[in-house]
Amino acid sequence: MKLKEYTDSDIMWLRLTDLIAGELNRALMQHERASLAVPGGTTPGPIYDVLSAVDLDWSRVDVILTDERWVPEDDPRSNARLLRERLLVDKAAAAHFIPYYTGGDASKIDMMDVAGEVQNLTPLTMVLLGMGADMHTASLFPGADNLARALSDTAPALVAMRAPGVDEPRVTLSAEVINGAMNKHLVILGDEKRAALLEAENIGDPMRAPVAAVLDGLTVHWAKD
Numbered sequence: 237m238k239l240k241e242y243t244d245s246d247i248m249w250l251r252l253t254d255l256i257a258g259e260l261n262r263a264l265m266q267h268e269r270a271s272l273a274v275p276g277g278t279t280p281g282p283i284y285d286v287l288s289a290v291d292l293d294w295s296r297v298d299v300i301l302t303d304e305r306w307v308p309e310d311d312p313r314s315n316a317r318l319l320r321e322r323l324l325v326d327k328a329a330a331a332h333f334i335p336y337y338t339g340g341d342a343s344k345i346d347m348m349d350v351a352g353e354v355q356n357l358t359p360l361t362m363v364l365l366g367m368g369a370d371m372h373t374a375s376l377f378p379g380a381d382n383l384a385r386a387l388s389d390t391a392p393a394l395v396a397m398r399a400p401g402v403d404e405p406r407v408t409l410s411a412e413v414i415n416g417a418m419n420k421h422l423v424i425l426g427d428e429k430r431a432a433l434l435e436a437e438n439i440g441d442p443m444r445a446p447v448a449a450v451l452d453g454l455t456v457h458w459a460k461d
């Protein structure tokens with residue numbers, strides 16, 4: 237893992253945007269399409285505000301979430317809603333977004349068409365992850381029912397997840413899909429998450445500290461606030 241510290245988050249958003257756009261552009265010079273997996277939650281909104289205005293051939297970019305809360309898109313907790321409001325606007329409105337929520341039974345996600353669509357995108361061009369202070373990343377939560385499956389080498393691209401203390405069902409990219417990406421980055425804000433990340437590195441066991449499953453080859457971007 238490589239840790240990049242920024243003096244303030246505004247600089248971090250700009251650098252991350254440059255980095256993501258640069259990797260997508262590079263991929264589009266060599267391939268017909270490129271793919272980008274991004275997190276939901278409270279942290280990444282400002283990146284999406286900047287990234288959405290970047291001039292690149294978005295019509296050749298497939299966008300997916302690292303994970304989704306199994307709620308309809310009109311629910312404020314929907315990660316797809318965040319993307320539609322802040323990333324898939326302006327120039328990035330031309331991107332092809334693949335939402336996960338179907339309204340069906342989340343636990344069947346690995347048998348739904350969308351799991352095949354995500355598998356077909358692998359290896360992903362770029363994965364940007366978020367992390368919670370409880371050391372979860374994507375929806376790989378400590379103590380979650382399907383964590384061992386999502387961490388296994390034979391996991392499907394998308395795995396359903398129920399986690400203690402988390403109200404709604406989740407679906408998440410498997411560790412295999414995340415780790416297979418050509419570029420893998422994580423963005424966190426604040427001292428609490430930095431300490432949690434370093435603790436996860438010390439613990440090393442992804443069943444106790446799930447973010448530990450993706451640290452190999454990961455670049456972490458951190459700003460205090």
Ligand SMILES: O=C1O[C@H](COP(=O)(O)O)[C@@H](O)[C@H](O)[C@H]1O
Pocket residue numbers: 274275276277278279280302303304305315365366367368369373374375
């Ligand atoms: O629930 C989630 O949490 C993580 C971290 O979110 P944040 O609000 O602490 O930034 C996020 O990366 C993930 O996509 C989301 O579903």
